[in-house]
Amino acid sequence: MARIAILLPYEDMAETARKVIHENHYEIDYIKVIESENAVNEARIAAEQGADIIIARGYQAQLIKEYTNIPVVEMRFHAQEIGLLLQRAKRLSHKERPVIGLIAFENMLCDLSHMEELFDVRLRIAYVERIEEVPDLLHGMKKEGVDCVIGGDTVNREAEKIGCLSIKFKATGESIGEAMERAKNMAYAVENEKRNAAQFETVLDTSFNGIIKINSAGRIIAINRLIENLLGKNMEDVKGELLYDMFPQIDKWIVDDILTGARENCSSSIEVRGRNWMFLAAPIQFDGQITGAILSLHAITEIVRKDRKLANDMLLHGFTAETHFSNIHTENKTMRRVLETAREYSLSDSPVLIYGETGTEYYQISEAIHNNSIRKGGPFVSVNISGLEEEKQMELLFGSRNGTLGTHPREKGAVIRANHGTLLIKDIEKLTIQAQYQLLRVILDGAVNRTDALPMDNIDVRIIAAAQKNLRYGVNKGLFQESLFYVLHGLTLEIPPLNRRSEDLRYYIDRYFKEFCRKYNKYLVITEGGYAQLAQFSWQGNKLQLKAFLERLVLTANKRSIAEGTIRTLFGELYPYVGEVGGEEKLVVYKTEEAVKISELLKKHRGNRKLAAEELGISTTTLWRKMNKYGIESKFGMD
Numbered sequence: 001m002a003r004i005a006i007l008l009p010y011e012d013m014a015e016t017a018r019k020v021i022h023e024n025h026y027e028i029d030y031i032k033v034i035e036s037e038n039a040v041n042e043a044r045i046a047a048e049q050g051a052d053i054i055i056a057r058g059y060q061a062q063l064i065k066e067y068t069n070i071p072v073v074e075m076r077f078h079a080q081e082i083g084l085l086l087q088r089a090k091r092l093s094h095k096e097r098p099v100i101g102l103i104a105f106e107n108m109l110c111d112l113s114h115m116e117e118l119f120d121v122r123l124r125i126a127y128v129e130r131i132e133e134v135p136d137l138l139h140g141m142k143k144e145g146v147d148c149v150i151g152g153d154t155v156n157r158e159a160e161k162i163g164c165l166s167i168k169f170k171a172t173g174e175s176i177g178e179a180m181e182r183a184k185n186m187a188y189a190v191e192n193e194k195r196n197a198a199q200f201e202t203v204l205d206t207s208f209n210g211i212i213k214i215n216s217a218g219r220i221i222a223i224n225r226l227i228e229n230l231l232g233k234n235m236e237d238v239k240g241e242l243l244y245d246m247f248p249q250i251d252k253w254i255v256d257d258i259l260t261g262a263r264e265n266c267s268s269s270i271e272v273r274g275r276n277w278m279f280l281a282a283p284i285q286f287d288g289q290i291t292g293a294i295l296s297l298h299a300i301t302e303i304v305r306k307d308r309k310l311a312n313d314m315l316l317h318g319f320t321a322e323t324h325f326s327n328i329h330t331e332n333k334t335m336r337r338v339l340e341t342a343r344e345y346s347l348s349d350s351p352v353l354i355y356g357e358t359g360t361e362y363y364q365i366s367e368a369i370h371n372n373s374i375r376k377g378g379p380f381v382s383v384n385i386s387g388l389e390e391e392k393q394m395e396l397l398f399g400s401r402n403g404t405l406g407t408h409p410r411e412k413g414a415v416i417r418a419n420h421g422t423l424l425i426k427d428i429e430k431l432t433i434q435a436q437y438q439l440l441r442v443i444l445d446g447a448v449n450r451t452d453a454l455p456m457d458n459i460d461v462r463i464i465a466a467a468q469k470n471l472r473y474g475v476n477k478g479l480f481q482e483s484l485f486y487v488l489h490g491l492t493l494e495i496p497p498l499n500r501r502s503e504d505l506r507y508y509i510d511r512y513f514k515e516f517c518r519k520y521n522k523y524l525v526i527t528e529g530g531y532a533q534l535a536q537f538s539w540q541g542n543k544l545q546l547k548a549f550l551e552r553l554v555l556t557a558n559k560r561s562i563a564e565g566t567i568r569t570l571f572g573e574l575y576p577y578v579g580e581v582g583g584e585e586k587l588v589v590y591k592t593e594e595a596v597k598i599s600e601l602l603k604k605h606r607g608n609r610k611l612a613a614e615e616l617g618i619s620t621t622t623l624w625r626k627m628n629k630y631g632i633e634s635k636f637g638m639d
């Protein structure tokens with residue numbers, strides 16, 4: 001049975017406790033009267049002598065809870081005890097309906113509802129967090145006309161100094177007995193936890209997988225030897241640490257979903273110390289509440305291991321993937337789900353289809369899937385077949401007619417170059433029917449037909465395809481094989497464009513803007529109006545367009561503060577609307593009627609803003625704001 005220790009501030013309370021223990025046959029043999037300043041050390045001494053649970057009161061209980069990990073049962077005043085104290089204070093004040101003050105730590109008092117009615121008093125209650133607050137609270141109560149104060153030793157000493165009536169908190173057997181019953185119930189729970197922990201340790205030590213147990217706050221409770229070896233730390237070194245500090249590769253929001261009940265399980269993949277692991281998580285539930293989670297790591301065996309020669313050859317030909325999931329930043333909920341799904345796809349060896357506009361993260365996600373898969377040790381090859389004729393597509397993907405596995409690398413197609421690795425095919429919707437047929441053979445049979453007369457090259461490659469348009473449209477028009485569509489569409493990702501990810505848009509604006517300010521040694525700032533304007537653009541080229549625009553903005557900025565007008569003007573110049581004028585396609589730079597009117601008036605008055613403002617019927621300040629808004633700059637030096 002778990003052992004219980006009692007630490008109390010007064011000897012009379014200790015005597016009462018001994019009496020309660022004797023009458024109720026409690027098995028408690030550690031009772032000690034202590035000073036508050038020694039509470040933490042005394043609690044540690046009690047724990048060293050075998051105590052599993054400590055009963056304490058008020059400030060002492062608060063200190064022990066704050067500075068140790070020892071379970072504490074806080075002794076609270078019983079309603080009967082508070083009633084006796086109020087009666088005594090009322091008699092001492094000699095008033096029919098006195099004002100009585102209670103100064104205590106919040107963990108000491110019971111429910112005080114209806115006490116004023118029952119004892120015909122007016123209560124003023126003040127809760128303290130630190131003992132140093134007592135003098136100020138007493139002075140405040142005296143000003144409010146409190147007739148008598150109830151509190152601990154410090155309250156009584158300070159009350160005497162300022163001439164305020166006071167009485168000391170006094171506990172009876174009821175509060176002590178209640179605390180002991182709660183401690184006894186906790187002892188049973190602690191004993192069960194010890195038993196479960198012993199059983200769990202046996203499971204941990206005999207498991208071939210890495211196992212981590214965390215509590216509801218995400219802190220590590222236990223790990224097995226495999227995790228110790230992986231971290232290079234013992235369990236005692238990591239116990240109580242946040243999981244995310246020990247494993248930054250694990251997305252915090254996914255585990256938070258497990259701990260809050262938003263999801264019942266999780267399967268993903270992560271990279272730790274150069275190895276790929278299948279990551280599983282499930283909640284621990286007790287009495288309908290989630291009390292923690294169990295996480296396990298299963299080693300993923302790679303198809304090929306990179307030896308030095310292979311690694312150098314891959315690097316020389318550019319067949320390596322640099323991006324890991326930890327390198328892809330997002331604060332957007334939808335994009336987080338995309339990345340989580342991509343991690344799950346890493347566990348599979350089937351084709352992946354990624355829908356993403358130009359400039360989105362489809363390439364980085366493809367690299368991350370490769371680096372998180374069993375093919376990590378193999379090559380990562382990417383090709384873009386857009387704009388190529390059928391023969392060129394076939395040659396690019398499957399090699400020249402004379403190319404075999406033994407020929408010079410320049411004659412090999414991308415499929416053979418990516419053998420035992422991953423092949424990313426960009427703009428898959430542009431693939432010709434013949435190339436689609438051959439790609440389907442690669443996926444289903446792992447083979448490449450050179451000619452009808454020549455033997456097949458047996459290959460082992462994973463296909464990731466990227467498309468900007470849904471392949472179903474191509475199937476409906478007879479431009480895309482239905483069988484290939486179904487093979488590719490099993491594992492699909494759809495990357496939301498940047499204009500639907502406002503959190504990420506602001507992040508990349510700041511990142512690229514600061515990057516170019518440093519590069520070109522300029523100290524510039526974007527106004528909030530400027531940020532709002534940037535957020536309104538469609539950014540059809542996503543990150544590529546945004547980065548190019550911000551470089552131009554920084555390079556050509558001639559004012560320290562960049563407002564919305566400057567941004568709108570530059571955007572209109574770089575990306576004007578293409579429309580038909582007189583039957584011909586022409587670039588159309590749109591300007592509002594108000595912008596045109598202001599420009600004409602400034603030209604008319606040779607840049608004199610005061611005269612232009614008067615003619616418009618507005619103040620020069622308002623005119624200046626509108627000029628900033630529309631990006632209008634006076635070509636004259638006069639104001």
